[in-house]
Amino acid sequence: MDELGLSQAPVVLGVSLGTIMVPVYVSSPLQLVLSDSTLAELLAIREALKIFCQSEWVNISNLIIEFDSSVAVSWEVNSIVDWMAKVVPGAMFVAAIIVGVVITIFVLLLRKCLKKRKKEERKRKYFIQNGGAYLRRLISTGALVGDSKVFSPEELEIATDGFNENRILGRGGQATVFKAMLRSGRVVAVKRAKTVEEWIRESFINEIIVLLEIKHDNVVGLIGFCLEAEKPLLVYEYIPNGSLYQILHEQPDNFLNSWEVRRRIIREVAEAITYLHAIRTTDFNGICHRDLKSQNILLDQQYRSVLADFGIARFLGPDRSHLTTQAIGSLGYIDPELQFSGEYTKRSDVYSYGVVIAELLTGEKAISRRWGNLAMQLKSAVKNDNISAILDCKIVTEENKNELSSYTKLSRRCLKKKGKNRPFMEDILNELNRLQGLFG
Ligand SMILES: Nc1ncnc2c1ncn2[C@@H]1O[C@H](COP(=O)(O)OP(=O)(O)O)[C@@H](O)[C@H]1O
Numbered sequence: 209m210d211e212l213g214l215s216q217a218p219v220v221l222g223v224s225l226g227t228i229m230v231p232v233y234v235s236s237p238l239q240l241v242l243s244d245s246t247l248a249e250l251l252a253i254r255e256a257l258k259i260f261c262q263s264e265w266v267n268i269s270n271l272i273i274e275f276d277s278s279v280a281v282s283w284e285v286n287s288i289v290d291w292m293a294k295v296v297p298g299a300m301f302v303a304a305i306i307v308g309v310v311i312t313i314f315v316l317l318l319r320k321c322l323k324k325r326k327k328e329e330r331k332r333k334y335f336i337q338n339g340g341a342y343l344r345r346l347i348s349t350g351a352l353v354g355d356s357k358v359f360s361p362e363e364l365e366i367a368t369d370g371f372n373e374n375r376i377l378g379r380g381g382q383a384t385v386f387k388a389m390l391r392s393g394r395v396v397a398v399k400r401a402k403t404v405e406e407w408i409r410e411s412f413i414n415e416i417i418v419l420l421e422i423k424h425d426n427v428v429g430l431i432g433f434c435l436e437a438e439k440p441l442l443v444y445e446y447i448p449n450g451s452l453y454q455i456l457h458e459q460p461d462n463f464l465n466s467w468e469v470r471r472r473i474i475r476e477v478a479e480a481i482t483y484l485h486a487i488r489t490t491d492f493n494g495i496c497h498r499d500l501k502s503q504n505i506l507l508d509q510q511y512r513s514v515l516a517d518f519g520i521a522r523f524l525g526p527d528r529s530h531l532t533t534q535a536i537g538s539l540g541y542i543d544p545e546l547q548f549s550g551e552y553t554k555r556s557d558v559y560s561y562g563v564v565i566a567e568l569l570t571g572e573k574a575i576s577r578r579w580g581n582l583a584m585q586l587k588s589a590v591k592n593d594n595i596s597a598i599l600d601c602k603i604v605t606e607e608n609k610n611e612l613s614s615y616t617k618l619s620r621r622c623l624k625k626k627g628k629n630r631p632f633m634e635d636i637l638n639e640l641n642r643l644q645g646l647f648g
Pocket residue numbers: 377378379380381382383384385397399428444445446447448450451503504506516517518519
C-alpha cells in the first residue's frame with residue numbers, strides 16, 4: 209500500500225432526493241488509511257481540506273482524524289453542486305462523481321507537496337550536517353574563489369546509475385569513487401563518503417575548501433559537490449588510468465616498465481607538491497597534502513600524474529612553519545619525526561614523497577611482507593653501497609645505472625630521519641633539473 213493508502217481508498221457516492229431540489233450528497237467519498245504518516249502531515253491535510261470546504265462548490269462536514277491501531281482521515285461531502293443541478297438536473301450523479309474525483313486529485317496533489325516539502329527539509333538538514341552553512345559563509349565573504357558547481361543528489365544518483373557497484377573506480381580509507389556521466393554527457397568521477405561519521409564529513413568539506421584554492425595541471429580538478437545528500441559527494445574530473453599504486457603493484461605488464469615514464473612521474477609529482485607548498489595568500493602560507501602515497505597519485509589519458517585526495521590537507525597559517533597534529537597519513541609514508549614532535553611541516557610531505565620515489569625505483573610497496581618498510585630498505589642499500597640490489601630490474605639498463613643511483617640518493621635525502629636535514633621541494637626540483645641536465 210502506498211503511504212496514504214489512496215490507491216485502495218473506497219470512493220462511495222450516494223444520491224438522495226431532497227425537498228425542493230434534487231440534492232446530491234457524497235457520503236464518505238474517501239477513506240484514507242494513513243498508517244505511516246506523521247501527525248504533522250495529517251494536520252496539514254485537514255487544514256487544507258477545511259479551506260477547500262469553504263469554497264462555494266462544496267461543503268464538507270464531519271472531517272475527522274482518528275487515531276487507532278492505524279490512523280484514518282475521513283470526511284463527508286454533503287452539499288450539492290446545486291447550481292449544476294439547476295442547470296442540468298440529470299447531471300446530479302455526474303456532479304457527485306466530479307466532486308469525488310476533484311477531492312481525490314486534490315489530496316493526491318497535497319500529498320505530493322508534503323512529500324516534496326519533507327524531502328527539501330531532509331536536504332536542508334544534510335546540508336547543515338555536512339558543513340554547507342560554513343562553506344556558504346566562506347564563499348559569501350570572498351574567502352574562497354573557484355567556480356565549482358553545486359549538484360543535486362538526484363542528478364548524481366542518475367549520473368552514477370544509482371551508485372552502481374560496476375561503476376566503482378577505486379576505494380580509499382574514507383570513500384568510494386564512481387565513474388559517472390553528467391546530463392551534459394561529460395564523464396566525471398564522483399566520490400561518496402563510506403559512512404556518515406563526523407570526521408569523514410569534515411574531510412569532505414576540507415577537501416572542497418582546499419581544492420577551491422588550487423589550479424594546477426598535476427592536481428585533480430574539482431568540478432563540483434553535493435552536500436544535500438546524507439553522505440557528502442564530490443565531483444572531480446575523471447582520471448582514466450587509475451592510481452599509480454594500481455598500475456605499479458597490481459598490473460605486472462604495464463607502461464611503467466619504462467624508466468622514462470617513471471622519471472616523468474617523479475618530476476610531475478614534485479611539481480604538484482612544490483606548487484602546493486609555495487601557494488600563498490594573506491590567510492595562509494602554503495598547503496601540506498599530508499597523505500602523499502601512490503594510491504593518491506592518479507594517471508590521466510597521457511599517463512601524466514595527477515595528485516588527488518585532499519581530505520586531510522591543511523593550510524599552513526601565515527608565518528607558521530608547522531601544524532600541530534598527531535601522527536597522520538598512511539603507514540609506510542609517515543614522517544617518523546612526527547610522532548615525537550607532533551609538528552607537521554612541509555618537510556613531512558617531503559618524507560612521503562621520498563617513499564613514492566622509492567616505490568618507483570624499486571617497484572615495491574611502501575610496506576610489504578617481503579621487504580618490510582621500504583624506506584628502511586632503501587636507506588640501508590645506500591648506506592651499504594648496494595643500490596643495484598634494490599632497483600626494479602624492469603627499468604635497469606646498462607646506460608641508466610648511474611642515473612638510477614642518483615635518483616636513489618635523492619630519495620634517501622628525502623627520507624632523512626630529522627626533518628631539518630631533508631631538502632625543501634624547491635631544492636628537489638632544482639636537483640631534478642640538474643639530473644635532467646646531466647643524464648638527459
Ligand atoms: N578523479 C578520479 N578519477 C578516477 N579515479 C579516481 C579519481 N579520484 C579517485 N579515484 C580512485 O578512487 C580511489 C580513492 O579515492 P580517494 O580520493 O583517494 O579516496 P579516499 O579519500 O577514501 O582515500 C583512488 O585511489 C583512485 O583509484
